[in-house]
Amino acid sequence: MIFEEAGVPAFEAVNLTRSYRLEGVSVDALRGVSLRIHHGESVAIVGPSGSGKSTLMHLLGCLDRPTSGTLRVDGADVSTLDDAGLAELRNKAIGFVFQSFHLLGRTSALDNVALPLVYRGVGRAERRERARRALEAVGLAHRLDHRPSQMSGGEQQRVAIARALVGDPKVVLADEPTGNLDSRNGQEVMGILADLNTARGVAVVLVTHEREVAEAARRQIHVRDGLIERDTVSGTGPR
Numbered sequence: 317m318i319f320e321e322a323g324v325p326a327f328e329a330v331n332l333t334r335s336y337r338l339e340g341v342s343v344d345a346l347r348g349v350s351l352r353i354h355h356g357e358s359v360a361i362v363g364p365s366g367s368g369k370s371t372l373m374h375l376l377g378c379l380d381r382p383t384s385g386t387l388r389v390d391g392a393d394v395s396t397l398d399d400a401g402l403a404e405l406r407n408k409a410i411g412f413v414f415q416s417f418h419l420l421g422r423t424s425a426l427d428n429v430a431l432p433l434v435y436r437g438v439g440r441a442e443r444r445e446r447a448r449r450a451l452e453a454v455g456l457a458h459r460l461d462h463r464p465s466q467m468s469g470g471e472q473q474r475v476a477i478a479r480a481l482v483g484d485p486k487v488v489l490a491d492e493p494t495g496n497l498d499s500r501n502g503q504e505v506m507g508i509l510a511d512l513n514t515a516r517g518v519a520v521v522l523v524t525h526e527r528e529v530a531e532a533a534r535r536q537i538h539v540r541d542g543l544i545e546r547d548t549v550s551g552t553g554p555r
């Protein structure tokens with residue numbers, strides 16, 4: 317682990333801000349966030365609703381750009397990348413899991429999971445094989461041809477995790493991944509994310525409202541009013 321600590325962080329943010337403009341009114345969602353997240357870490361981002369958690373996740377996930385400040389993802393300063401470069405970084409390095417799954421409802425689980433590989437130019441046979449393996453890894457080998465609209469919430473979130481995994485990302489970002497699930501399905505999804513971290517060494521950064529979920533991560537970053545209020549290592553969870 318010493319090597320990873322010494323290496324290039326997965327994320328390095330210096331004084332990140334993000335303001336939204338809404339009908340002439342500016343909302344400062346992030347007001348100067350600095351952090352480092354290393355490869356292989358497990359991190360929970362916690363804080364009240366509206367504190368800027370999703371905004372931060374979208375920046376880390378290269379789904380959005382900061383208003384000011386510096387963000388390096390795997391060593392690359394995102395301000396030096398054009399939109400295509402940002403999309404490529406996102407597609408190669410990062411898997412994103414959303415609270416509301418964001419799957420194509422009428423497309424099979426297999427094709428949903430294979431989709432990121434289309435953008436990478438992977439051939440059809442390999443796409444299908446890799447998607448099948450990713451679905452197998454989340455316990456859905458028997459659901460390849462099902463559509464999300466025919467699946468339970470827990471199954472849909474597992475499909476979304478398989479889609480996040482199919483490109484072999486170094487980091488998985490999950491924004492309230494259990495927010496729309498009952499506690500049993502939530503625990504299953506958390507178990508899969510924890511496994512990813514411990515067995516595959518993938519860094520997992522997740523937003524949660526639930527204390528138990530937050531405490532299962534090794535590190536907790538508390539966000540309030542667009543700032544990091546506290547950054548603690550509990551020492552109990554996986555790395």
Ligand SMILES: Nc1ncnc2c1ncn2[C@@H]1O[C@H](COP(=O)(O)OP(=O)(O)O)[C@@H](O)[C@H]1O
Nearest residue numbers: 336338343345364365366367368369370371372
């Ligand atoms: N696209 C947007 N346009 C305008 N304001 C936004 C947008 N997204 C978020 N906000 C505002 O930014 C603040 C932080 O939001 P968000 O990052 O979603 O918080 P959280 O995920 O912690 O609930 C809130 O005040 C929210 O209303």
Ligand SMILES: [Mg+2]
Nearest residue numbers: 369370371491
């Ligand atoms: Mg949010």
